[in-house]
Amino acid sequence: MNKYILIFTLPFVMLACAGETSQHTHEEEHPVQATGDSLVHLTHAQVGQGNIGFGQFTVEEISDLLTANGSLVIHPENMAQVTAFTDGIVEYIAPVLNKNVSKGQSLVRIRKPDLLDMQEQYLSLKSQLPFLRSEFERYKLLKEKNATAVKNFEKAEAEYNAASANLKVLAAKLQQFGIDAETLSPEKLVSSIALKAPISGTVTAIDASLGASVQPGDVLMDVVNLASLHADLWIYEKDLPLVKTGQPVQLSFPSVPGQKVQGEIYSLDRRLDEEKRAVRAHVRLTDSGDGNFVEGAFIQGDIQLGESATSPTLPEGAVAREGDEEFIFYKMKEDAEGMAFVKVPVKVIATKNGMAAVKLLENIPEGAQIVVRGAYYISAHSAMAGMEHEH
Structure with a gap:
């Protein structure tokens, strides 16, 4: 399957807790008022309780990836008895x-x-x-x-x-x-x-x-000459035109969550496995970390297919989900009674290290203050307001 990987290039604009900086704080909570499906009102007290924080988009680079499975292997000439x-x-x-x-x-x-x-x-x-x-x-x-x-x-x-x-x-x-x-x-x-x-x-x-x-x-x-340990990834027939020698690969181990190893494709088999309908891509480990690997271990490889492209990114906590829908919030206005937030649908195209590359499905004002912390809190109040409105 194809997915994306983030390569961070610009610093994230540090968020500020609105509940702490607002000059209008009320001790009493008021019911959330919603005008339309995309507008959510919170009092200043609710903003503080939700620990709502703001920030803006950063611009990051993303690369198209192909994910393949395989294992760590050693060639016969590097094994002896x-x-x-x-x-x-x-x-x-x-x-x-x-x-x-x-x-x-x-x-x-x-x-x-x-x-x-x-x-x-x-x-x-x-x-x-x-x-x-x-x-x-x-x-x-x-x-x-x-x-x-x-x-x-x-x-x-x-x-x-x-x-x-x-x-x-x-x-x-x-x-x-x-x-x-x-x-x-x-x-x-x-x-x-x-x-x-x-x-x-x-x-x-x-x-x-x-x-x-x-x-x-x-x-x-x-x-066994463990220094010759390398990864063999199975590339399915339909994906062969996308893969070539020299492409960077990030390897991960399902049995050891969080462990990542960098590699590079140095060879592709010239013979198709008839049963799998796939070809082996041989990956040299360029950064083996602590090197504590076992021959035969199952691995997953993310192959970087092409040049990077830029995309707006936010912390993953800025994206709320309801079923199959994904959306973010930005602050539309603030007055003595509280703040009004607009819900904007988005599509997450990649995540890495707590950041998400998103595609906006609706336009937002330039320089808008994006909710980067507490999005699910606002989403929950939006859902409650929707149910009250139905009754």
Whole structure:
């Protein structure tokens, strides 16, 4: 739906309480007298009791808005899981729930006893390799001099090549567990492996406990880059011509009344959702406030569609309502007996921060003193006078 938003540009003329400033105050109340449907008479005492105050229109800017609903989302590339890639026993969990972590930071340690066997195999094979290479070189030289059987050379060559290949495979396996084979020594054997943060972000869930047995593929933590949080608003097909990138958006949260966040449309999907008959508008948060947001939270966005236009505005308390009708009052005259007010129909086209942009449906005198406080009090007396007049 389209609505309007106010952008205040001129100061409001401060109202004055007529009941306090009038020089004609009577202690006794007199019945309200109405001459016609739009004229209301109040005594000075009634004006004081109603705390009637006056002011004038201010000129404000208004902008046409399109309201759309959606939610806060995070793109898949900004979400990651810390997953076990081998079996083992959890021996350490970093206390990082709901805290920020950096990419590569150690979050979980898993004890894997057979990891020692793998390191032992690597070191043993590494120590044998110089001898196997020496034998290979010796038989190669003897073969060139026809001093040994070819099969002896081939055996030495096969043993050396097999050992070299196995050593590379073991080194690659150790590298997967975070062990640098080049620096491995009997004094630096490890029995546990560290699972590290795949991205920088906030740990939003921990699904592991100390002493638990894990298997390859088990998810132990969720890490989310909340800085990439943005809003997705659904724009219906009929409204698509109105929306474009770069338009400002004010986001609000139905679950948190009063909380407002500023944003800007940075992208529009090129594919229509067949079920919703709508397209997603992606909104970057330009002013995230306290930033205490939750992925998936329902939001409402007011998209500013075009240039601002000026409109007369009054405090919301200046507008009274009777059914579907809206109207204001202005003071027509004042004498020793009281004040006369004229009721003028209006249409409220926008409200914000206690102010209302109104469209006058009838003309009023230039510089008229508008009732900006106590309009409902006058309206109530007008209704009472109308009923008395009918009887």
